Amino acid sequence: MGSDVFEVTEALPSLNDIKVHRLMCAELIKLINSVSKILPETEEARPGCSTGIGALCSLNKAIGKAKLLLQHCSESSKLYLALTGDTILTRCQKSTNLLEQSLSQLQNMVPVMLAAEISKIISDLRVVAFSLDPSEEEAGKVLWELLHQYRSPTDSTEETAFKAIQGATVRLHINSQKDLLIETRSIRKLLDKIGQNELPKRKILLFLQHLLKKYGKLIVKEQKETKLMQHEESIPLSSSSGQSVEVESRLLDRPDEAQSNTRSTPGIPEEFKCPLSLRLMYDPVVIASGLTFERMWIQRWFDEGHDVCPKTQKKLSQLSLTSNTVRKDLISKWCAKAGVTIPDPSMPAVYQPLETSSTSIASLSSSVNDLALPIDFSNSSIRATYAGQGSVTSHARIANGVRFQCIGSAHEIDLEILYEMDSLPWEYRCKVVKDIQSFWKHEDRSCSSISCENLIPPLLKFLKDADDAHDVEALRSGCLLLSAFVKKCRSSTIPCLEEDTYALLASFLDTEVAEETIGVLEVLSCHQPCDYEIAASGALHHILRILDKQISGLQEPALKILCNLSAKSRIRSFIVPADFIPKLVPYFDDSALAGYSVAILKNLCDSEDARAFLAETDGCIASLTKLLESDSQEDQEYTVGVLLSLCSQRIQYCDLVMEEGVIPGLVAISVNGNNKGKAMSVELLRLLHDGVSESEDCHDVIRDTSPHSKERKSSSKAIKTQLLTDSWI
Structure with a gap:
């Protein structure tokens, strides 16, 4: 946990x-x-x-x-x-x-x-x-022109390739053997990350790798002999670190240079700026204090219930707004002279879709296969894509099970099957999923041979089709495969799924494949930005139902998901304390699940709403205090943390906690607990001691003052005080 x-x-x-x-x-x-x-x-x-x-x-x-x-x-x-x-x-x-x-x-x-x-x-x-950057842009253009020459390569293409890669490396400051090694490793890492079905990107990367392997040493040697080639004399050859220092000094250390023209224009008179937004005023108005503000901002200030001047903080006699036409005229004249346009702050921005570049990788996708690039595929896993093409049909291969091939010491899945899944008959698609799942059970390293881009799109399409067909067994196989994949992935390669995918998985929590689905969500809930998508998908509603009905086998992963999500401050707004806290109480009595439940409470108790619902929920504090005697020091620590967050806010909470007889448990934790538990229990004992004294003093004033009543109160106070005093000794 x-x-x-x-x-x-x-x-x-x-x-x-x-x-x-x-x-x-x-x-x-x-x-x-x-x-x-x-x-x-x-x-x-x-x-x-x-x-x-x-x-x-x-x-x-x-x-x-x-x-x-x-x-x-x-x-x-x-x-x-x-x-x-x-x-x-x-x-x-x-x-x-x-x-x-x-x-x-x-x-x-x-x-x-x-x-x-x-x-x-x-x-x-x-x-x-x-x-x-002009130099980097020119390097890109040189490489694009080289790629397009391979549509119809000639005898001079190789010579052109050398000049192109030489010019690009000079412009990009690949000047030494070390730079060459770093660049080669970077290309190799990119090849490992991208999917086998992203053939345009893969072919281009392999082409760049081929150029560096063939010409790299020669380029570095020539750059050592001549610091600058004759036809590249105009290209600045400052080192990468020098360029970084220059850029950093120009951009990161300059004060507010990237501001709007209304803010960066020098010499803007201060009286032309709104005291709230610090921007040139579009519609200046005067308020009762005599100060001038932008109409939209001062109106919002008043709409929030303020009746004071935001600048002087003095109470205003009235909240009317009077147009400052003189100031507006002065601002207009100044703007005309300075060439500044002031946008209306109350008007929403209009967003225009960005045009896709004609030189993007995607734009070359349709034609990259036509390029006769000199690529060596012998050391690339891309060979799995072409293995067996034209020899047998997909149906025949699948009839004998998904084909796996041994390449060196690592096993790889025949990725072509994944690409063709959508075109196969349904029973064959089901068999592909089952075979890959079975293979992974026996080959832990096989996950490294397939990326998210290979598996996730066809698998999600399979899950949607299975859901539409109400095929429970297919759904179960697909969810198990997805669960196995995300569990075997390293945290850095956890897939970021589309929003509708999370909604689809959430809907499965009310079906026969809930157990398999919740396993997937449990893994994803540990990672960003998957955690946000889970919370926003409506999955919490289904998890609440699981906890309410205490569905066996789903309770622990449901609590783990809540534990992971509630630990993120930006996600807690999705978790409504009034809905979830009462559902956690029954799990305090389950030694296997109590730890997750109290950890969720500790995460939620940062807010006053959660603390109030905790105190008002029947049996919550009573069940919670039992965990002070838990065998788990971590559970003890979380429990003390929850009680401490309560008692540090209100005296009434101290009374509620004291009524459950927590003193012996707190004393034991202060001696035998872990370091955090010890420190928090000592602080809680101090708060309870102070709270009891203050609470009894308040009660003495408002309660009945008869001699018998005083005697009873005095006796009760003495007992509580003695218990707390003994705990300190």
Whole structure:
């Protein structure tokens, strides 16, 4: 249980790690940092409507996609990055568009001061301009021209290939044997990651690998002899590290350079800026304090119930808004002179779809097979794709079971079968799935020979078809295969499925294949961004039903999923304490499941709502305190943590806890528990001691003051105080 409950925080790559497109990545890093700074406060604002939750999900997904893009630019091949420069440019633009759309939705659901911060970031996102580095763009063009020459190769093509790869490596600063080795390894890693069915990408990568293998040493040798070739004299040859330092000093250390024209234009008079948004005012109005604000922002301030000036914090005599026509006229004249246009802040942005580059890898997919590239497939797993083609039919091969082949010491699956699955008769498709599942039981290493792109699309199509056909056995086989695959995958290769896939899996939780499905969701719930998609898919509703009906065999994985999801602060808004806390109480008496249940409570008790529902739920505290005597020190620690979060907030909670006779258990944990348990139990004992004293003093004032009543209260107080005093001795 311990390793399942943790939250992964992915750090942004350093600019020094970015291999190509540093200018664009530097801008993207700045924007992600700006969004990440306001993200915790935005989540704390808890936009509770479905639109707000969806916008938060979209924002986190947009951040995740931007981080993946930065990671790609830090780990990929320099040659491949240059070749796909237009695609990277488009992805940067799409990332900023996604961030802008999500923030624009959230802007109207959060307090006005936070909304003003979001407005600044949205402005930055709208005006950021991505562009390719000229040298890197030229390297990409040279490689594209070389690829297209192989449509009809001639005797001079090989000579052209040498000149092209030589020019590209010079422009991309592949200058030494070490640089050449790093580039070769990067290409090899890309080949391992992409699917066997992504033939255009694979062929191009193999072609680049072939060029480096054939000409790499010669290129490095010539660059050592001549630092700069005669026909490339105009190309700057600063080292990669030097370029990184230059870019970093220009982009990351400059203050707020990538701002909108209304903010970056020098010499904007302060009186022309709204004190709330710090931006040029579009519709300035005066309030009772005599200060001028942007109409939209000050109106939102008043709509939130404020009756003071946001600048002076003095109470206003009235909340009327008066247009400041003089100020507006001055601003208009200044804008005309400075060439600045002020957008209406109340108007939503219009998003235009981005055009796909004509030089992207996808655009070459239809014709790449026509290129006569000099590729050596002998050392590539792509040979599995072509193995046996034309020798026997797919049906005949499947009739004898899915064919597996031994290549060297590793076993590989005949990937061609996966590509053809959709065109096969249903019974053969079922047999393919069962055979692969059976093979994996006996060959642990086989998972490395197949990627997400190979298996996931045909398998998900198989599951949808099986669901439509109400074929329970096929559904079970498909879910077992998917479960086996995600379990064998390394955490870095866990598949990121489409949104409708999570909804499909969630629907299976109410069918005969619930046990197989919940195993898949349990594995995925440990990883980002799968955890978010699970919570947003409606799976929590089905998990709640499983806990309520106490369905045997499903309870433990259901609790594990809840444990994993509740540990992530950005997902807790999906978990409604009033629904889930009462369902957890029966599991406190089950030694095998109590640990997961109390861990979920500990995660949820960060909010006052959860603490209140915990205190109000019948039998919850009583059942919880029994775990103080558990044999598991981890369960003891979580239990003390829950009780401590309660008692540290309200005296009434101290009384409820004291009524359950927790003192002996806490004293035992303070002596024999783990380090965290010891520290928290001592703190809880102190809080209970102080709470009892304060509570009794309050009761003495408001209760009956008869002599007998005083005697009883005095006796009760003495007993509680003595117990707590003894625990400290």
